[in-house]
Amino acid sequence: MGNAGPTGLKERIAAELAAVRERSLAYTDADDDMLVRQHSPLMSPLVWDLAHVGNYEELWVLREVGGIEPLRPEIDHLYDAFKYPRKDRPSLPLLGPAEARKYISGVRGRVLDVLDRVDLTDPDPLRSGGYVFGLVLQHEHQHDETMLATLQLSRRPGLVRDGELPPGRPAAEPEVHIPAGVFTMGTGGGTDTTPWAYDNERPAHRIYLPGYWIDRHPVTNAAYLEFVEDGGYRDPRWWLPQGWEWAERNGVEAPLFWTRDGDTWWRVRFGREEPVPPDEPVQHVSWYEADAYARWAGKRLPTEAEWEKACGGRTYPWGEADPGRLGRWANLGHRAARPAPAGAFPDGASPYGVEQLIGDVWEWTDSWFQPYPGYRCFPYEEYSKVFFGETYRVLRGGSWATHPSAVRTTFRNWDYPIRRQIFAGFRCARSED
Ligand SMILES: [Fe+2]
Numbered sequence: 325m326g327n328a329g330p331t332g333l334k335e336r337i338a339a340e341l342a343a344v345r346e347r348s349l350a351y352t353d354a355d356d357d358m359l360v361r362q363h364s365p366l367m368s369p370l371v372w373d374l375a376h377v378g379n380y381e382e383l384w385v386l387r388e389v390g391g392i393e394p395l396r397p398e399i400d401h402l403y404d405a406f407k408y409p410r411k412d413r414p415s416l417p418l419l420g421p422a423e424a425r426k427y428i429s430g431v432r433g434r435v436l437d438v439l440d441r442v443d444l445t446d447p448d449p450l451r452s453g454g455y456v457f458g459l460v461l462q463h464e465h466q467h468d469e470t471m472l473a474t475l476q477l478s479r480r481p482g483l484v485r486d487g488e489l490p491p492g493r494p495a496a497e498p499e500v501h502i503p504a505g506v507f508t509m510g511t512g513g514g515t516d517t518t519p520w521a522y523d524n525e526r527p528a529h530r531i532y533l534p535g536y537w538i539d540r541h542p543v544t545n546a547a548y549l550e551f552v553e554d555g556g557y558r559d560p561r562w563w564l565p566q567g568w569e570w571a572e573r574n575g576v577e578a579p580l581f582w583t584r585d586g587d588t589w590w591r592v593r594f595g596r597e598e599p600v601p602p603d604e605p606v607q608h609v610s611w612y613e614a615d616a617y618a619r620w621a622g623k624r625l626p627t628e629a630e631w632e633k634a635c636g637g638r639t640y641p642w643g644e645a646d647p648g649r650l651g652r653w654a655n656l657g658h659r660a661a662r663p664a665p666a667g668a669f670p671d672g673a674s675p676y677g678v679e680q681l682i683g684d685v686w687e688w689t690d691s692w693f694q695p696y697p698g699y700r701c702f703p704y705e706e707y708s709k710v711f712f713g714e715t716y717r718v719l720r721g722g723s724w725a726t727h728p729s730a731v732r733t734t735f736r737n738w739d740y741p742i743r744r745q746i747f748a749g750f751r752c753a754r755s756e757d
Contacts, residue, residue, distance in 0.1 A: 330444050337439060337457045340729060344464045345432065347658075347727075348377060351471040352421070354483055359421045363478040365411040366745055372403070373471050375419045377464045378428030379403035381435055384703075389456050390438040395430065406706055435460075450703060458520030458729075459703070465727035472658070472725045473745045476581070481595030484661050490652075492603045492665025495540045499754075500634070500678050504535040507633045510696050511734045518639055518732050524708035525734040527698045531629050538626055538634050539751035540679055541666035542605035542687060543617065549589065549600070551617045552578055562620045567612030570742050580608040580744040594661055603665040605685045605749045611717045611741035614688045614750035625690040626753035628718045628736065634678045635733035641674035641681045654683035655724045656731065663724050663749070683726070685749030686719040686737055693718050693738035711738060723747035 352359055352374050359371040368376075379400065386392040394400065401407050402416050419427055442451055450456040475484050511518045512526035557577045560568045570576070578584070581592045582600060589600040609617075618624050626634070635641045642653050653672040655664040663684035673679045681687075693708075693716040701709045716738035722731030725747050739746060 333444055333454055334439055337454050337461070338436065340461050341432070341435070341439075341457070344461055344468070344727070344729075345428075347468050348374060348464060348471070349425070351468060351475065351484075352425075356421050358478070358480065358483075360414070360418075362411075362414040363474055364745065366743075367470070367474040367477060368410045368413045369418070370471055370474055371421050371424050372413050372418055373467045373474075374421075375399075375424040375427060376403040376405065377460075377467050378424070378431045380463055381428075381460045382431045384450075384456050384460055385435045385438055386431065388703075389442060389450055390434070392434060392438075395434075396427065399427075453519040455520060462520065462522075462730040465730040468727070469723070469725040469730075469747070472661075473747070476594055477745055479592055479595050484594040485658070486594075486662070487658075487660035489655060489660045489662070489664040490668045493667035493670070495667060495679075498540055499537045500540050500676050501537055502533075502535065502630070502634055502676055504533065506530050506532045507637060509629055509632055509734075511732075518734060520729075521732070521734060522707060522736075523700065523702045524693075524695065524736050526700070527696065529697055531633075533629060533633055535756045536626075536630055536753055537756070538630060538678060538753045540677065542663075542680055542685055542749050542751045543614075544602065544666050545600050545604050545606050546602035547621075548579070548606040548609070548617060549602070551620050552589075554620070556616060556620050559620075562616040564612065564615060567610075567616060567741070570610075570612055576610075576613070579606060579613070582608075601665070603667075605663045605666060605680070607663055607685045607723070607747050607749045608744050609688075609749060610744045611688045611739075613744075614748075615690075615741075618750070618752045621752055623752035623754045625688060625750060628689040628691040628720055630753055631681070631687065631689050631720045632733060634674055634676055635681050636675035638674070639732050639734075640672075641678065641733060642672045654680070654728075656683040656722060657727045658725055660724065663747075681721050682731060682733070683722055684724055685721075685747055686723045686726075687721050688748055688750040689718045689720055691718045692716065693736065715740070717741050719746075719748055 352370050360369050362369050382395060402418055444454050508528050509531045510525050510528045511521045512528055556562055583590050590597050591600050615625055654669055669680055692714045693711055695712050719737040
């Protein structure tokens, strides 16, 4: 992104802004009841997400960079993600669907005016390289993925488009060996190949890792079913005490959205029931389930450093090529409404030969979400800083629902270890004997 000249960069930003808005409007192209209803206490009503992305854009692009007076100061508090928990949002006096669409389109028109006149070579960190536009673009794509999770929880059919994916292929060698050595984790400082990276991905720093093995593909439904059928959910040996207690209390005995009918396992995917496809990466499992499976399999979850090293030190595992031209590299950006079968993207392999690191399913890692050494908060504490500690586990790599502009090998996501509505799966690792 940063490599295009100032004019080319502006054109590209404008095109990306148009594309993400088209996406947000497609996910909210439903009747008003669907948009204002709360489909799960975990999620906001869809109409909240819609107005929130516009409000965020107003705060950062119009006020911070454009110096423009607030358009609707009286609504700011409604869309402040830290003010009211998601479960309380339906009772707020939110903008209705028509009002929300009008508000965000009014903001967007002024954003394009700011883009037109802003100097992207200005050293100010919000202006330089178009950072503030990268911030709002990624933010909107992240909310689009959240909206897909809400649509999945709603169990209403006919609202989410599906698509074609390449077939899978079995791995001759199911594990890949990564030799001991130093690698560069994170980005920024020195040569910054990912100018729109968030503060939590910075700065780049050198880390030594002993040799280890990592799965070539994410764990598939077929592999995970063996754990289920082997009584994995009924055997406390495999579980951390908190995970065991969580599974017991909630009656968890399979991934979210799965049900058993005789010998067949079914899942609900965007309102339709279908047999669980054996060769797809498992998704909708919590960190506790991933951790228990790994222990059952005689392995463990990779640390995020191990996950990132397996990518081979590139912006994407297959190189620097722009995933906007996804083609044969990865299942990102809602090509289809599901992960691709294991082995579907041999050309997307990292230099070590590890596949499907980017796209398909977010991958739980063993790591807590913590700052890197030398971390500096930018541009605001509520993006990353307030989440650091031993509360959230890191997820890596993006899912089928993640847009290419909002993921890279250094990108860090995080969530509570009990969360399952996100499009998350995992792969396993093990130390050298
Ligand atoms: Fe947000």
